[in-house]
Amino acid sequence: MTKKVVTLGEIMLRLSTPDYERFVQAKSFDVTYGGGEANVAVSLANYGLDSYYVTKLPNNPLGQSALNHLRRFGVHTDYVVRGGERLGIYFLETGASMRPSKVVYDRAHSSISTAKTSDFDLDAVFKDADWFHFTGITPALSKDAAQLTEDFLQAAKRHGVTVSVDLNYRKNLWTPEEAQRTMSHLMQYVDVCIGNEEDAEKTLGFKPGKTDVTAGHLDLKAYEDIFVQMKDKFGFKYIATSLRESHSASDNGWSALLYDGSQFYSSRKYDVRIVDRVGGGDSFSAGLIYGLLSEMSPADALEYAVAASALKHTIPGDFNHVTTDEVYRLMKGDTSGRVQR
DSSP states (O other), rough: OOEEEEEEEOOOOEEOOOGGGGGTTOOOOOOEEOOHHHHHHHHHTTOOEEEEEEEOOOHHHHHHHHHHHHHHTTTTTTTTTOSSOOOEEEEOOOOOOBBBEEEEEOTOOOOOOOGGGGGSSSSHHHHTHHHHHHEHHHHHHHHHHHHHHHHHHHHHTTTTOOEEEEEOOOOOTTEEEEEEEHHHHHGGGGEEEOHHHHHHHHHHHHTTTOOGGGGTTHHHHOOOOOOOHHHHHHHOSEEEEEEEEOOOOOOEEEEEEEEEESSEEEEEOEEEEEEOOHHHHHHHHHHHHHHHHOOOOOHHHHHHHHHHHHHTTTTTSSSOOOOOOHHHHHHHOOOOOOOOO
């Protein structure tokens, strides 16, 4: 029986400058759609799972276009509701070399930020579900969205569903104090916690020692120390982090670390030439969810997640359009990039 995974969040219209142009240069924008949980849903659908995305979209052509985009890639939209004022937008200026990418958000009063629990049939959403995934972005959108997130988490637990979170701190949405107050409370429902060094510090108050990603220095022992502290405080079954070494906007080192409560696992590192890094963390989350749901060993689940997300960095757009066969090929060491004929 195919596993059912549910995600809840905001999908946005993405308008990105073409050909690495700056905002002030651009005469047009490339159009696609994306958002943390939607990106995860698409990856999991690619891997053959029954992937359900839950949100609220405006009842207008832009809302319909976002819905169609999800359906195009095999995501189930049965529980998406329509209404509210608007679809959120984000603008992306893609960086190169030493010039970083920039994002500008235009998402205030989006439909999902005003959604109520009464808009959704939670028992239907979680019927026969195996996994529920959310991110720290959704409860940051509004007080209504924070309450909606907790209501979904409580329903997931009533139905015996495994829960994962990607902490995903966004400074444009809330302060560290607001994030810690809300997210620390929601961690009581979480089985699998995923987040990078900034997420752990800003949302839960844990800082991994001397790590400095901009200088390319990762202190793995410090990560291990805070993973133990997080396990002790919140009782997570698994804790994982992607490890990004930002050599430039074009070249990153990419690896990850996983803790299962008794053992630490450190993945292979990939040197990635970046086409589009947006959605890289989401593709890692999706790969880890797939690996654990497929009953891989923790070490193999971690390697799958890292390989899948390394490949995502080579694909334009938010979504990770790779197959399990492509991920397994990379896991086995084929980094040649040779034409497949």
